[in-house]
Amino acid sequence: SYVLTQPPSVSVAPGKTATITCEGNNIGDKNVHWYQQKPGQAPVLVVFDNSDRPSGIPERLSGSNSGYTATLTISRVEAADEADYYCQVWDSTSDHFVFGIGTKVTVL
Amino acid sequence: EVQVMESGGGLVKPGGSLRLSCAASGFTFSSYSLTWVRQAPGKGLEWVASIIAGGGYIYYADSVKGRFTISRDDARNSGSLQMNSLRGEDTAVYYCQSRYEIFDYWGQGTLVTVSS
Numbered sequence: 001s002y003v004l005t006q007p008p009s010v011s012v013a014p015g016k017t018a019t020i021t022c023e024g025n026n027i028g029d030k031n032v033h034w035y036q037q038k039p040g041q042a043p044v045l046v047v048f049d050n051s052d053r054p055s056g057i058p059e060r061l062s063g064s065n066s067g068y069t070a071t072l073t074i075s076r077v078e079a080a081d082e083a084d085y086y087c088q089v090w091d092s093t094s095d096h097f098v099f100g101i102g103t104k105v106t107v108l
Numbered sequence: 109e110v111q112v113m114e115s116g117g118g119l120v121k122p123g124g125s126l127r128l129s130c131a132a133s134g135f136t137f138s139s140y141s142l143t144w145v146r147q148a149p150g151k152g153l154e155w156v157a158s159i160i161a162g163g164g165y166i167y168y169a170d171s172v173k174g175r176f177t178i179s180r181d182d183a184r185n186s187g188s189l190q191m192n193s194l195r196g197e198d199t200a201v202y203y204c205q206s207r208y209e210i211f212d213y214w215g216q217g218t219l220v221t222v223s224s
Binding site for chain 2: 035
């Protein structure tokens with residue numbers, strides 16, 4: 001089955017840039033979606049199809065995808081960005097959605 | 109106003125059954141795919157099942173295939189997840205997700221606890 005690998009945690013100071021990676025076999029050939037989840041809340045889609053943002057998501061959040069790594073970048077990090085972030089793909093080989101394990105972003 | 113609301117969670121014994129419901133409003137539900145995602149306590153997100161708009165395609169995670177059944181009723185703007193032969197590892201908050209292109213709506217989840 002297809003596996004997505006994310007770092008369990010990332011720490012970043014306010015105003016700096018957080019980079020969250022999501023690794024998978026030839027993930028560059030797939031569309032990657034990113035979800036943000038705060039404690040006690042439902043997930044929120046923040047990036048879809050590798051780099052597009054739903055309305056209402058700030059431009060500070062951006063995505064890219066190439067080769068074996070997809071990346072979610074949060075620029076000018078704010079306290080409100082503290083959350084768990086999950087990458088997701090559709091694996092057409094197994095006809096399954098797959099989530100990464102999630103990355104906890106801590107704002108120092 | 110867009111709303112997605114799950115119901116039907118609760119405490120059930122191992123081997124038992126439970127039916128979760130998902131009620132949607134404020135958008136054209138029939139155009140959206142319907143997915144159930146669960147989250148065990150303190151754990152990450154796990155995809156459970158999806159049914160595409162029109163109901164022609166249905167997909168299940170290996171962990172629930174043969175035990176869970178996803179369905180939708182577009183006339184009632186609702187969906188459901190029938191869960192049979194429940195196990196302890198099925199204990200989780202179950203979220204209903206409706207997705208169409210850039211539009212993505214989630215409910216607040218319903219807790220299913222499988223325990224004797």
